[in-house]
Amino acid sequence: MLESYIHQRRQDKDILLMTHIVLGYPDFDQSMKVVEEMVAAGVDLMELQIPFSEPMADGPVILKANSEALDHGAQVEKSFEFAEEVVKRFDIPFVFMTYYNILFKYGVGAFVERMASIGVQGAIIPDLPPEEGEEYLVAMAEHGLSPIHIFTPNSSEDRLKMLGEKSRGFVYSVARKGVTGKETTFGDDLNAYLGRCREATDLPIALGFGVASNEDVRFIRGKADIAVVGSETIRVIDRDGVDSVKPFIEELVS
Amino acid sequence: MLESYIHQRRQDKDILLMTHIVLGYPDFDQSMKVVEEMVAAGVDLMELQIPFSEPMADGPVILKANSEALDHGAQVEKSFEFAEEVVKRFDIPFVFMTYYNILFKYGVGAFVERMASIGVQGAIIPDLPPEEGEEYLVAMAEHGLSPIHIFTPNSSEDRLKMLGEKSRGFVYSVARKGVTGKETTFGDDLNAYLGRCREATDLPIALGFGVASNEDVRFIRGKADIAVVGSETIRVIDRDGVDSVKPFIEELVS
Amino acid sequence: MDRRGYYDGFGGAFIPEILVPTFDELEAAYRDAREDPAFWEEYKTLMSTYSCRPTPLTLAENLTADFGGAKIYIKREDLNHTGAHKANNVMGQGLLTRRMGKTRVIGETGAGQHGVATATMAAKFGFDCTIYMGEVDVERQRPNVFWMERMGAEVIPVTSGSRTLKDAINEAFRDWVTNMDNTHYVLGTACGPHPFPEMVSWFQSLIGIEAREQILKETGKLPKRAYACVGGGSNAMGLFSGFFDDPEVELVGVEAGGRGKGIGEHAARLAYDDATIGIAQGYKTYFLQNHDGQMQDTHSVSAGLDYVGVSPILAALHENGRVRFEAATDDEVVDAMSRTVRREGLIPALETSHAFVQAFKEVGDLSPDDSVVINQSGRADKDIFTVADALKDPKWEKFILAKAEEYRNLA
Amino acid sequence: MDRRGYYDGFGGAFIPEILVPTFDELEAAYRDAREDPAFWEEYKTLMSTYSCRPTPLTLAENLTADFGGAKIYIKREDLNHTGAHKANNVMGQGLLTRRMGKTRVIGETGAGQHGVATATMAAKFGFDCTIYMGEVDVERQRPNVFWMERMGAEVIPVTSGSRTLKDAINEAFRDWVTNMDNTHYVLGTACGPHPFPEMVSWFQSLIGIEAREQILKETGKLPKRAYACVGGGSNAMGLFSGFFDDPEVELVGVEAGGRGKGIGEHAARLAYDDATIGIAQGYKTYFLQNHDGQMQDTHSVSAGLDYVGVSPILAALHENGRVRFEAATDDEVVDAMSRTVRREGLIPALETSHAFVQAFKEVGDLSPDDSVVINQSGRADKDIFTVADALKDPKWEKFILAKAEEYRNLA
């Protein structure tokens, strides 16, 4: 149903916006305010990152957010409670982003079941390739949740296909090599790459890594379904405070 | 003639006294005063040490005297001039004590000739065993000077004999192992050792290393011909000044 | 990529998607090299001409006499060029890097030994080199940093997380996901995603192969026990693998007991029961983590053992009982080191000294007809600041104060 | 005692009478050992089990390419246990000491390498040990002092004379003339009274024997030149002696040029003409002395070459032209060292680096079909303070200042 939501939404919007927050950064009250602002600004779906002490695939900004959230006591249980509340309060889809150890220690089955019970619709686990994810994939399927895999410019056609087949809801295409929060050049290479992504799957495509400005989003229009804004919002909040989120988002998609 | 001087002198003294100074320590004027005091105190002969930068066989006291003398410019030439003067002024025999490099650099022949010309009667070279001393021994013989070799408690009978044969004037028996200026126990071992020295040579025997008190000298009486006082006089001078030399010496032989 | 690199359920390759082709390439190059006898020959020749393999097996006569039990033989990895077994792994991966046509290497380092070894290899092979090192360790192991920089390596202090080895590994991965095209990540121990645990163990297997031959030649029979300290597990795997087919040889791995039991006090993942199974840094093993799966701080006097995880292969050998795991505390380690220096003139690194502690506790129980082998994984020159501090050497402190005065006056 | 140990008029034994029986005993024990093949076997076994002999011969590919001339091969004495060739001499004299039934050893040391090696040998053989070290060197080489003390040796700073190597030798003799009954003086280089120059060279001859075999095996022919740094001359004698019967091999000894010519500025006794023949420290050779025969101060960035005299055997080889002597200045030495570290991942000691300087100046003139051998007498770990200062490494200074702060706060 995540997929159908996206298709439906695309009827009247040529590009959707997915934003990202690190749960409990700087604290849960602030996180809540940020969600409110983002929803009010009209984002179409949101990524909730459960902090992990070893966020291998994240860059400096999200890395720092993860460890500060943990320093301020962002336990997994609290993240679930937070997710439960936002799902109740706002009627856009939410997906989890976190590293596999968080699921593993909680119990993969139990974790997925908890997701289902609180209505989180999907998950992005950057350190869990499908080859290692059998238990997770089965559990997600049982509960009709969406495992979202990552497409990369390095992935072969076959692999893109396979990743698409293992995914539900949408696929997450990273715009470039490297970690989150670094600059990306939006140009021909990216076009070609998005073309390859399109060929590999019928699922909606979210493009992330380095999306930071109105131009970036405009560039993506028509080539992907969803623009993902991650580190940049954290930068904006750190710089100008929570109230600056709404205008920033509105400017992005204007 | 050094030997005959000693025999003659022994007629009316049962023990002779040889004192030692480091030339140019603390400076040549002081050295001169010390010689005056010593002669006035009635010493029978004197050892004049020409300073060397590597006095391997000397202990802390004489080592320090050597390097300070050098720091204050005690060149070999000055030592010769000093020796020439004391030989003129005082009618006791003087012998040089120094290390072989001083002779070698000056030229062994030239050095011995200079000794002869200024009337220094013998030499003690602690780092020159007879095996290495041929040139030196020949030159000394030519000029009728006395090469004085060292007897040690470690030396075999044969070696003592050989050392005696290579010596003229007297032999220098060290009372113990080790370097100059350390304590010596005057006891039975020393008696036995002096007995061995006596057997090995007919030359007068000077006993040195650690002779520091009236008791020490009394102990030696009858067992050796000459008591050698070295480091102790330097200690006395450093402690109580030049004027204390005479009383110290007189007390020694009283 | 297919599911692989598992040892009784430990290991695997939990890697970011972007690195999948890189790992496929590495796996292929490694398999290819492994099947090519010429590669192993080239490797052995390099280690015998650039380092001094085979390293000797030294009989510690005085220590043997002190404990009155089994003969104590010491495998001298400390004599390797750069002073530790780390050289074996690094030179092997250097050959592989060249084989893959890459021109840059990156590495993480804790004690600095692996960093120095990697920088050395890079200098010799002409690779660019970047070393990630926890800020804490940069200070603990400054002499090693100094030499890495002299060799042209860029040493980047890692300020995230606990600022030690695990964080350096994360940073190295962050570099790799960006620069994989020209860069090989020279992982320093038998941890991380497949094929690293297997590959690093393969390169270190020289130790065990030599040790087995040497002890048989020396004593005519196998040792009763083989001891090695365990950080990530590479020197232990290197020694132990030589005796896997000899069930009569007991294998003993010694971890960092630090200040004793209790999370945060030590780095003993298998000997103590503070660790639980988890997945981090790309592989599955026992980690010192909390209920939520967040990695916890660890402590050891030796930077090289101060790590939250452990080789998945050793985790498996722990479960199936083939290897016994013990822990040595900081104080025991400093004592064992001082004793070894004093009695044998050997200077085991602080990491290494953990193995000596356990051997000293046990050899007395064995018969003088028997022998044990201890792997001296490295020398302690690099540890002089740590050891001087542990021994509170006043002369050393005086010297450092004087040096500082000198620098202050220059400035 | 009879007159012996002369090499074209250099050498001899100018010793205090009290030591004559001691030298007779030493000479006899040495002769006896030398005629006993079992002794040499025992020695070789010790060096191959306690240290890692034969040490490798490493082809320096990058440096060879840089200079585009003869292939540069490096004899790896730095891989010896304790990090220098000094181990060879010391272990040999250790065996001899045991053979003579003595229970205490004393030694002098400059760089501290010989002190560490002697203390190590004493720990292994169970001898008491006292090391004499010039006060200046105690400060220059504190890390080595630290390890000597850990090994149970008493390190006595020598405050007389220039407070460097020569004064340490005098002090050692002063100890010996007192304690010869139970004590052997382990002289650290091919100097001093007979039989030391010959005996030390004999123990070091392992270097040349191995190097000759290795280079023939590697290149199928002899090297054009062999380079070694020259302090007292033991590592040079060790390498050179392997090629004495090969007139086509040019032997090059490199002394400490310090700040350049002029008495007091350097320690080059043969390469410069500031030295004259004299007799000191028990033997006859070229010394840096004044007109009166007083030894003069010397200077070198490397404590181990900072010595007034030189092996009488090398003095003879200088006179008869068999060995060419050159000098390398402090600055050249630091450059050559940095270059070698950067290009080959090898860390030659400052002493050693003197040999590299001269080789670098000349290999370009030789054909790529030819080879040269450089003796890497030791590694520079011990030199970290000196090198850091020479390179004015600000990070190192910052680190030392922080350490000092730490100690001040503890106090």
Ligand SMILES: Cc1ncc(COP(=O)(O)O)c(C=O)c1O
């Ligand atoms: C000397 C030494 N021994 C042991 C270790 C631990 O590593 P491993 O367990 O991989 O051998 C290190 C790590 O730096 C080390 O430097």
Ligand SMILES: Cc1ncc(COP(=O)(O)O)c(C=O)c1O
């Ligand atoms: C590494 C090294 N090389 C060379 C020398 C010079 O001694 P020799 O000339 O006897 O080899 C020393 C002396 O300490 C040394 O430590």
